[in-house]
Amino acid sequence: MRRIDKYEAPDKLLDDRVILISGVTEGIGRALAAKCAALGATIVLLGRKVPRLESLHDEIIEAGGPRPGIVPFNLETTEWAEYEKITDVLGDEYGRLDGLVHCGGILGELSPIEHHDPYLWYRVLQVNLNAPFLITRACMPLLRKSADPSVVFVSSTVGRKGRAHWGAYSVSKFAIEGLAQVLADETENIPIRVNTVNPGATRTKLRRAAFPAEDAGQSAQPGEVLAPFLYFLGPDSRGVSYSSADSQP
Template structure:
């Protein structure tokens, strides 16, 4: 358990929603935000994995998380999630949208329509519905930050990554458009590219790669906490974990 009093933590009294919170980068974000004092609303598909996360957060901070077992591909649930957060907390200070689906690594002409539809639902439609549900909650925050995980495949297409790359490119466009519409508000959006990390998704995409040579997802936690507090002048900033790790400061664009 952390010895630092909660009122001394940098994100004390913040409410943070994290999707994909049961493993990988989402889990790293949830743990880092909780350690920084935020109350974490953790969303993932698996109840058991969420309970394991809650155990870690309790051991780290002495405080529980709010657990939301949900398949974000069933997008109507995101509307109910926003309502529940409004009723309990009245606002949302930090949003970290880490949940995503890799999809089939296959030529575009061979993608099964059912696989395409599932990727669109999880990666793109869920992002839209999450933004729609979270915006009023973020507007109620004094310093709202919305962090969306993206990928180099959004800007640099590569063979067999068509489904994932197309959805991430669409997510980037959607987030930038939304943030530009909110330029006169306090809401600031971040498109965060973690690069290659030791995650299950990376192992699925690159089965011959040695995971020991990749950064552990826990390494990105401090950057996410920093972004949750950063003074971001632009409606949207692009941040690459590799640049931050080298320079020690977010690189915006």
């Protein structure tokens, strides 16, 4: 495969596409939502902090992007039966979904398994694994209505090789890779592509929680890790499923 960490998105790459992104109130999800809108996509902004969703909504419009949708949604506490309502709202408004990116995530804690807080373990798996599963499951009928649908899960270096103390976070990312592989295999004969991206060390709230003493200069800015996401969302990746890409070398 080409070096997609260097992929340069052409203007209007995502024109007329409808893309749902979770975790857009902060970090990589926020940067990705703004960039996708700048490339022409109508973004459905999913997050739990309404004022931050509204400020991003306004920023996108002020920058000349298509009017985004807003879905206030808590990935940790929402009952699974409620997920179907996302589909109802999006179906009525847009009739289809061309892209789905799961940027919402939490770290939990860095701790040996022996001392890992069980409650935090459940919370991390709920936000990082169960919620992406439930959103994807609910959105499949709308993805099937698109001419070129793409699902992107967000992985991590510790989702490909286990590392001491990364506990539930690491396990959730291994499971995301598994979920992506299973879904890619199931959709082999229909045009839905399913891929994962590991953004690598990126300066965000989550990264600061994991490495509070790290120098700001040692990790990338959220806007610098978007290339593989854009590649997978746009038409240049047609037929590419399942691949596991990195944003940084």
